[in-house]
Every structure is written in C-alpha cells, then in structure tokens.
Amino acid sequence: xxxxxxxxxxxxxxxxxxxxxxxxxxxxxxxxxxxxxxxxxxxxxxxxxxxxxxxxxxxxxxxxxxxxxxxxxxxxxxxxxxxxxxxxxxxxxx
Amino acid sequence: xxxxxxxxxxxxxxxxxxxxxxxxxxxxxxxxxxxxxxxxxxxxxxxxxxxxxxxxxxxxxxxxxxxxxxxxxxxxxxxxxxxxxxxxxxxxxxxxxxxxxxxxxxxxxxxxxxxxxxxxxxxxxxxxxxxxxxxxxxxxxxxxxxxxxxxxxxxxxxxxxxxxxxxxxxxxxxxxxxxxxxxxxxxxxxxxxxxxxxxxxxxxxxxxxxxxxxxxxxxxxxxxxxxxxxxxxxxxxxxxxxxxxxxxxxxxxxxxxxxxxxxxxxxxxxxxxxxxxxxxxxxxxxxxxxxxxxxxxxxxxxxxxxxxxxxxxxxxxxxxxxxxxxxxxxxxxxxxxxxxxxxxxxxxxxxxxxxxxxxxxxxxxxxxxxxxxxxxxxxxxxxxxxxxxxxxxxxxxxxxxxxxxxxxxxxxxxxxxxxxxxxxxxxxxxxxxxxxxxxxxxxxxxxxxxxxxxxxxxxxxxxxxxxxxxxxx
Numbered sequence: 001x002x003x004x005x006x007x008x009x010x011x012x013x014x015x016x017x018x019x020x021x022x023x024x025x026x027x028x029x030x031x032x033x034x035x036x037x038x039x040x041x042x043x044x045x046x047x048x049x050x051x052x053x054x055x056x057x058x059x060x061x062x063x064x065x066x067x068x069x070x071x072x073x074x075x076x077x078x079x080x081x082x083x084x085x086x087x088x089x090x091x092x093x094x
Numbered sequence: 095x096x097x098x099x100x101x102x103x104x105x106x107x108x109x110x111x112x113x114x115x116x117x118x119x120x121x122x123x124x125x126x127x128x129x130x131x132x133x134x135x136x137x138x139x140x141x142x143x144x145x146x147x148x149x150x151x152x153x154x155x156x157x158x159x160x161x162x163x164x165x166x167x168x169x170x171x172x173x174x175x176x177x178x179x180x181x182x183x184x185x186x187x188x189x190x191x192x193x194x195x196x197x198x199x200x201x202x203x204x205x206x207x208x209x210x211x212x213x214x215x216x217x218x219x220x221x222x223x224x225x226x227x228x229x230x231x232x233x234x235x236x237x238x239x240x241x242x243x244x245x246x247x248x249x250x251x252x253x254x255x256x257x258x259x260x261x262x263x264x265x266x267x268x269x270x271x272x273x274x275x276x277x278x279x280x281x282x283x284x285x286x287x288x289x290x291x292x293x294x295x296x297x298x299x300x301x302x303x304x305x306x307x308x309x310x311x312x313x314x315x316x317x318x319x320x321x322x323x324x325x326x327x328x329x330x331x332x333x334x335x336x337x338x339x340x341x342x343x344x345x346x347x348x349x350x351x352x353x354x355x356x357x358x359x360x361x362x363x364x365x366x367x368x369x370x371x372x373x374x375x376x377x378x379x380x381x382x383x384x385x386x387x388x389x390x391x392x393x394x395x396x397x398x399x400x401x402x403x404x405x406x407x408x409x410x411x412x413x414x415x416x417x418x419x420x421x422x423x424x425x426x427x428x429x430x431x432x433x434x435x436x437x438x439x440x441x442x443x444x445x446x447x448x449x450x451x452x453x454x455x456x457x458x459x460x461x462x463x464x465x466x467x468x469x470x471x472x473x474x475x476x477x478x479x480x481x482x483x484x485x486x487x488x489x490x491x492x493x494x495x496x497x498x499x500x501x502x503x504x505x506x507x508x509x510x511x512x513x514x515x516x517x518x519x520x521x522x523x524x525x526x527x528x529x530x531x532x533x534x535x536x537x538x539x540x541x542x543x544x545x546x547x548x549x550x551x552x553x554x555x556x557x558x559x560x561x562x563x564x565x566x567x
Contacts, residue, residue, distance in 0.1 A: 003445060005441070008441055008444050008445045008448065009441065011444050011448060012414060012418075012440050012441060012444040013418070013429060014429055014432070014437060014440055014441065015429060015430045016437070020434075020437065024437070024438060024441055027438055028438075028441060028442055028445065030500075031406060031442055031500065032442075034402070034403060034406070034500060035403040035406050035407055035455065035459075036403075037399065037400065037403050038400065038403045038404065038407075038458055038459065038462055039458075040400075041400055041462050041465060043458060043461035043462060043464075043465065046461045046464050046465060047461070047464060048457055048460030048461050048463070048464060049460055049461075049463045049467060050306060050460060051306065051336070052292050052293075052306065052463075052467065052514075052515060052516030052541070053291070053292060053293045053336075053338050053340075053516055053541060055293070055335075055336060055338070058335040058336075060332060060335075068199050068200070072199040073424075075197070075199060076195075076196055076197065076199075076424065076425030076426070077423065077424055077425065078422060078423065078427075085423055085424060087423055
C-alpha cells in the first residue's frame with residue numbers, strides 16, 4: 001500500500017518539505033506494517049471501547065461560568081486588532 | 095544554609111514534620127533546592143524553566159501560614175511540575191518550540207489543587223515534546239540526562255520529572271502518563287512513579303496527547319509520598335467530564351497493612367525478551383513479596399505486542415486531533431515549528447482516521463482494546479495485582495532513539511497494555527544492574543485499585559528501601 005503523503009499533509013494542514021515527505025513516506029509504511037499485526041486478532045462480535053471506565057453521557061447544568069477576559073484570551077496571540085484575533089483573509093490575500 | 099536540611103534524605107513526609115517542628119523554614123528549604131538545581135542542572139537538564147522568584151514568594155507565604163499554625167497537606171513543600179501542565183502566567187512549552195513563549199491564562203486543575211495545598215513550585219520540567227516519546231530526546235530544549243549515569247537517557251516522556259527527583263532537585267514531581275510516561279522514566283531513574291486509573295486525576299489544563307489515555311500522577315522517592323500526593327490530586331472535576339465519580343479512599347489509611355494472603359499474578363509473556371539482569375532482579379523482588387505472605391499465581395495475559403499496535407493507532411489518532419488546535423493564531427507559533435516526531439504522529443493519525451481507513455485501523459484498534467480490557471478483567475478475577483518488569487531493559491544510552499520511529503513503543507511494551515485498559519500501576523525500584531543503573535518492577539491493579547497497589551509497593555519498600563541509595567552527581 002502506498003500512502004499519498006502530500007494529500008495526508010494537506011488534510012493535517014502540515015507544511016512539509018520534499019525531503020520530509022520522502023522520509024515520512026518510508027517511516028509511515030514501516031509503522032503501518034507493524035500495526036497490521038492486529039489482523040491476527042479475531043474481533044468478530046466485539047464492540048469497540050472509546051471510554052475505558054464506562055462513563056456515558058456526562059452532563060452539566062447549562063449555567064454561565066466566569067471565564068477568560070478578552071485581554072487574557074488575546075494575550076498570547078501573534079496579531080490582534082481592536083480586541084479581536086487578526087487572521088489572514090479567507091477570500092483575499094489581505 | 096541551614097544545616098538541618100539534608101536534601102539527599104528528604105521526603106515530603108519528613109519535610110512536613112521538620113517544618114512543623116521549626117527545624118527550618120520553607121524559604122530555607124526552597125533555597126536549598128534552588129541551590130541544588132543551580133549546581134546539578136548543567137549535568138542533568140531536568141528543567142526547562144526554573145521559577146526562582148515565584149518559588150521564594152510562595153515559600154514566604156507558606157512560612158507565614160505555618161507561623162499561624164495552619165496545616166495543609168503540602169504547605170511549604172517544593173515540587174517540580176512537568177511542562178505540559180498549564181501554569182497561570184508561567185511559560186508552558188510542553189517541550190515544543192510551537193509553545194516557546196506561551197504563558198497560559200489559567201491553571202490546570204492539578205495545579206489549582208497543589209496550590210490550594212500549599213505547594214511551592216520550583217519550576218517546569220523537561221519532557222519529550224508534546225509527551226511524544228520515552229527518552230526526552232524529542233524535546234526541543236535538549237535531552238535530560240540520567241542522574242545515575244549522565245551518558246544514559248532518563249526515559250520519558252516525564253524524564254525531567256523523574257530525573258529531578260533522582261537528582262534531589264525537588265522533593266517530588268508531578269508527571270503525566272499516556273502509556274509509560276510516568277512508570278518508565280521512574281524505572282530508569284530509580285524512583286517511585288504512580289500511574290493512576292484513567293479518570294482518577296483531572297486532565298483539565300494538561301496539554302493533551304491521547305485524551306482517552308492521559309493520566310497525571312506523582313513521581314516520588316517513597317511510596318508514602320506517592321499516596322500523599324495522589325490524595326491531593328484524585329477526584330472528580332467538573333472541568334473534565336471523563337473524571338470518575340467513584341469515591342476517593344484514604345490512601346494513607348491502609349498503606350501499612352500486611353499483605354499476607356494477597357494474590358499476585360505473573361505472566362510469562364511479560365518476561366519474554368527481557369534483559370536477563372532485569373528478569374533476575376524482578377524475580378528476586380517477587381520472592382520478597384512471597385516472603386511477606388503474598389501468594390504468587392500464574393495468569394495468562396494477552397501478548398503485549400498487540401497492545402503496541404493498538405496503542406500506536408489510538409494514540410496517533412488522538413494526537414492528530416489534539417494537535418490540530420495549534421494554528422499559530424490564538425497562541426503559539428505556526429505549524430511549521432512542529433518537530434519531526436510530532437509531524438510523524440500527526441501524519442499517521444490523520445491517515446488512519448481518513449476516509450476509507452477508519453474501520454481498518456481506528457475501529458479495529460478500539461475493538462482489540464475491548465479484548466485487552468476483558469483479558470485483564472478475567473485475570474483480576476483470580477489475583478489482586480499483577481507484577482512484572484516495568485521495562486525490558488535498564489536506561490539506554492543517549493542517542494538510542496536515532497532513526498527509531500517505534501522506539502517508545504518498544505521501550506514501553508510492558509506498560510502499554512495496562513494503559514490501554516485504563517488500569518492503575520506503579521513502578522517500584524527493586525535493584526541495580528552491574529553497571530549501576532536502576533531496575534524497576536511494576537505492580538498493576540484493576541481500575542481504582544490504587545490503594546492496593548500502593549499497599550503492596552509500601553510493604554516491598556520496607557524490605558528493600560532503595561530510596562536511601564542516591565546517585566553521585
């Protein structure tokens with residue numbers, strides 16, 4: 001099986017160099033070969049487990065709680081404008 | 095410096111008595127640790143950030159409270175904190191350049207609890223970047239060195255945490271484990287490392303790796319200190335819906351109970367491929383438990399190699415989701431600043447979760463996870479705990495991870511099955527190799543059986559108090 005590294009990188013929003021892509025392709029194949037061992041385990045009629053302690057539908061009252069101030073929320077941002085996060089334009093390059 | 099302070103023999107339990115008896119103050123104690131850090135850090139590199147100013151401020155406040163006769167579980171006690179715990183206004187990197195300048199706007203629940211108990215935080219410890227690894231070699235801030243032999247690795251991902259305790263740079267440390275990240279470095283550094291049941295300790299504010307696995311826990315010199323810290327950390331947290339409503343017992347109450355008649359399981363699979371010196375030392379430790387009255391029984395556990403495959407899929411998938419939030423917009427640097435290991439994991443996780451492969455990989459792994467959980471449940475019908483080596487080898491040399499994309503998984507083969515099942519477990523130091531490196535035994539209990547695990551570990555420690563032996567640095 002061949003992994004389309006460029007497509008996976010695009011899905012992961014990960015900028016990779018040509019060299020990195022080549023190296024990763026080989027390493028990912030190696031890891032996939034290892035995990036293919038799982039096919040030796042019969043899992044017919046077995047349900048998947050996502051939550052190991054068996055908790056289900058943990059709910060909380062929908063009550064507003066104190067939260068971060070605007071200033072605290074923006075304190076680590078690379079770029080801000082008038083109290084908002086500043087991001088690159090989506091429909092333009094501004 | 096106050097001569098009454100002998101940091102090489104200190105435990106939390108002892109320091110609390112000394113502080114209460116006014117043998118020394120928390121400021122004096124904190125200064126002694128800060129001096130020790132200055133002295134040995136060039137050799138060990140356990141810390142990313144040392145918070146000297148804040149530590150002295152907390153120590154001063156603690157002294158004022160002690161003077162007023164206040165009694166809190168950690169009042170004036172200096173600890174180190176792994177750098178993946180969010181600390182309000184204090185740089186938190188998770189050892190990645192992505193978060194090089196990040197100062198969290200809030201505390202992790204674990205931090206809130208420790209602060210409320212009066213802790214003095216000495217600083218933030220080094221780890222594998224994002225906790226991805228078992229060596230600290232993937233840290234963007236240099237590798238931590240094993241205090242027992244600085245040419246060797248401390249293990250990881252909580253390598254800085256374990257090394258800080260072994261090197262007496264902190265009385266105890268807080269680490270986190272996804273699969274091995276507390277027990278394996280504790281093993282390689284010769285200290286006690288407790289991995290609580292999944293959901294026993296809140297993950298709120300811990301920089302997430304594998305959300306269905308991550309378990310914060312203590313790394314200490316003694317079992318009593320481990321129980322004391324777990325008591326503070328454990329409990330349900332409204333900020334983490336996966337924390338359990340199961341009642342928290344008094345961990346110190348039954349710690350010293352004898353273990354006569356306790357049933358201990360051993361599985362041949364957990365001794366296969368293990369270094370002969372490690373195997374012999376752990377077998378000796380099991381004999382010690384028998385001498386204490388425990389009954390040893392064989393159990394049949396699912397081969398650990400399948401746990402590696404399950405873990406690799408689940409963890410990489412959860413990593414790719416968790417690291418998706420790092421966009422370089424709200425905080426941190428952009429995604430080109432991820433290191434090689436993080437990129438490798440994000441890519442594999444994205445691939446196994448992508449359309450067409452989800453059933454083949456992720457769903458299959460979740461089903462085998464069920465098989466592993468049921469296998470342990472079956473074994474725990476016959477025995478109270480399961481013991482075996484914590485790792486197949488003693489601490490490997492610096493550089494051992496070079497080009498090894500599965501290094502961590504192979505180093506953690508013996509702890510991954512219990513992590514996948516969300517069980518409780520502890521690493522106990524049980525001896526040293528001829529080369530002078532620590533050897534550890536793990537004690538695994540069912541979910542929420544920390545009390546029993548700690549009890550067995552405590553009884554062993556009374557027979558073989560290895561915490562009294564310290565590395566030369």
